[in-house]
Amino acid sequence: MTGSDAILRHRTAIARTALSRPIQQAIEDAVLRPGKSVFDYGCGRGIDVHFLRAAGYEAAGWDPEFHPTGQKLQADLVNLGYVVNVVEDLDERRTALREAYHLAKDCLIVSAQLSYQGRISIGESYADGILTRRNTFQKYFTQDELREFIESTLHIDATPAAPGIFYAFRIEAEKHELLLRKIASRRTAVPRRIVSLEERLAPHRELLQSFATTVESLGRLPRESEFGQLADLRRCVGTPKRCVRLCERLFEGFRLDEFRARAQDDLLTYVALSRFRRRPKFGVLPDALRWDFRDLFGSYSKACCEGDALLFRAGSAEHIDSACVASKIGKLLPTALYVHESAVSDLAPVLRVYVGCARAFVGDVPDANLIKIHRFTGKLSHLVYPQFENDPHPALARSLTINLRTRQIREREYSESANPPILHRKETLVLPSYPHFEAFRALTQQEEEAGLLETSEPIGFQRQWREFIESRGYTLEGHSLQRRDKS
Numbered sequence: 001m002t003g004s005d006a007i008l009r010h011r012t013a014i015a016r017t018a019l020s021r022p023i024q025q026a027i028e029d030a031v032l033r034p035g036k037s038v039f040d041y042g043c044g045r046g047i048d049v050h051f052l053r054a055a056g057y058e059a060a061g062w063d064p065e066f067h068p069t070g071q072k073l074q075a076d077l078v079n080l081g082y083v084v085n086v087v088e089d090l091d092e093r094r095t096a097l098r099e100a101y102h103l104a105k106d107c108l109i110v111s112a113q114l115s116y117q118g119r120i121s122i123g124e125s126y127a128d129g130i131l132t133r134r135n136t137f138q139k140y141f142t143q144d145e146l147r148e149f150i151e152s153t154l155h156i157d158a159t160p161a162a163p164g165i166f167y168a169f170r171i172e173a174e175k176h177e178l179l180l181r182k183i184a185s186r187r188t189a190v191p192r193r194i195v196s197l198e199e200r201l202a203p204h205r206e207l208l209q210s211f212a213t214t215v216e217s218l219g220r221l222p223r224e225s226e227f228g229q230l231a232d233l234r235r236c237v238g239t240p241k242r243c244v245r246l247c248e249r250l251f252e253g254f255r256l257d258e259f260r261a262r263a264q265d266d267l268l269t270y271v272a273l274s275r276f277r278r279r280p281k282f283g284v285l286p287d288a289l290r291w292d293f294r295d296l297f298g299s300y301s302k303a304c305c306e307g308d309a310l311l312f313r314a315g316s317a318e319h320i321d322s323a324c325v326a327s328k329i330g331k332l333l334p335t336a337l338y339v340h341e342s343a344v345s346d347l348a349p350v351l352r353v354y355v356g357c358a359r360a361f362v363g364d365v366p367d368a369n370l371i372k373i374h375r376f377t378g379k380l381s382h383l384v385y386p387q388f389e390n391d392p393h394p395a396l397a398r399s400l401t402i403n404l405r406t407r408q409i410r411e412r413e414y415s416e417s418a419n420p421p422i423l424h425r426k427e428t429l430v431l432p433s434y435p436h437f438e439a440f441r442a443l444t445q446q447e448e449e450a451g452l453l454e455t456s457e458p459i460g461f462q463r464q465w466r467e468f469i470e471s472r473g474y475t476l477e478g479h480s481l482q483r484r485d486k487s
Contacts, residue, residue, distance in 0.1 A: 031178060042063055271306075343429070358404060382400045
């Protein structure tokens with residue numbers, strides 16, 4: 001990483017007060033877990049290394065300018081963070097990528113600056129990027145271009161983690177475990193309230209409750225490795241099938257058929273989306289995933305056939321529109337269905353696959369908490385509402401829209417707008433189990449009773465909404481509508 005004398009790469013190293021976004025993403029995705037070692041290739045000022053060590057990780061780094069004497073060490077996770085976009089020579093870029101991947105035992109994280117539609121870069125054209133006024137080089141990739149660069153250099157499948165961030169896994173099973181974690185809606189519930197329990201089973205109540213929780217999470221009967229007390233259960237209570245029947249009698253809300261259907265939806269979503277890249281062979285899947293396919297579908301090939309049919313439906317505007325109209329989750333408007341990200345896993349499978357198609361392209365969009373499913377145009381938008389919970393009518397700060405037909409990305413900023421779009425009827429966007437659902441619903445009821453939502457006024461924007469409720473003699477105190485004091 002020597003570079004031209006005119007290009008001062010070290011000036012691109014910024015001072016930060018927290019972990020970089022790629023490292024934060026790896027922690028959120030459990031790709032980086034306690035006990036894993038990290039090497040930061042091109043670590044700049046070493047800020048990630050500093051914070052990782054403070055958090056108890058084994059971390060080291062190397063940088064040609066700031067840490068040139070550091071050893072290039074193998075580690076479980078290697079981070080090549082915003083390096084390839086500041087290297088002006090393509091061959092040198094590829095060399096850095098290969099060398100970083102060679103050091104990774106489990107996974108390499110690769111990140112780079114992206115060029116969204118409408119972004120204007122100031123500088124002089126140089127090689128395949130620009131030379132800035134500070135004599136630094138910047139290559140702005142598209143999401144597809146960055147993926148292609150990684151895959152053509154390393155000859156592996158790159159897994160999108162977020163816009164401009166990809167994982168290059170060495171272990172195929174770990175990649176598929178991550179993909180299923182992102183898709184699965186399986187929830188581990190607290191032990192159900194006991195309706196009745198025969199006296200003879202009372203000593204085994206905790207064992208049965210633990211078994212019930214495991215079955216609910218899996219959607220099927222567990223193997224020995226998934227429920228370590230299976231032998232005790234057989235000895236004290238009976239076979240797993242008998243225990244399921246007992247749990248259905250004893251625990252309110254325990255329904256294996258419902259858990260099974262939910263797990264099947266998870267697997268269908270996963271296997272449909274796996275068609276985007278090279279679908280894994282059955283033998284490379286983790287044990288738990290192989291057991292899922294056998295127990296829930298009978299075979300992997302049958303699940304793949306059903307998944308392909310589901311993916312085909314997700315590509316049809318007619319099917320997407322019908323699913324949006326039929327959805328009991330989300331806020332339906334003439335051109336789109338809006339849903340909070342916490343409720344996506346409860347959507348119909350065809351809509352989950354539609355959302356998953358966008359995730360397969362860009363990964364997770366930082367801070368996005370609302371999804372807009374466009375009903376007719378093949379687009380999906382990730383919306384950022386920073387004050388969604390606290391503000392009764394939160395303002396839109398940023399949107400990122402993916403056109404799934406053209407694979408174009410458009411980002412729009414509203415944070416500096418004097419009159420940004422705002423939300424109403426927030427309870428329609430979340431599930432009834434959402435912590436603030438009742439407060440959202442109570443506010444909507446107050447506003448409906450006051451006649452504030454039955455108007456042709458453009459109340460979907462912050463300034464007009466404030467002026468409108470003031471003109472009607474109201475003010476908002478938290479999620480409560482109040483009459484203004486006339487004095």
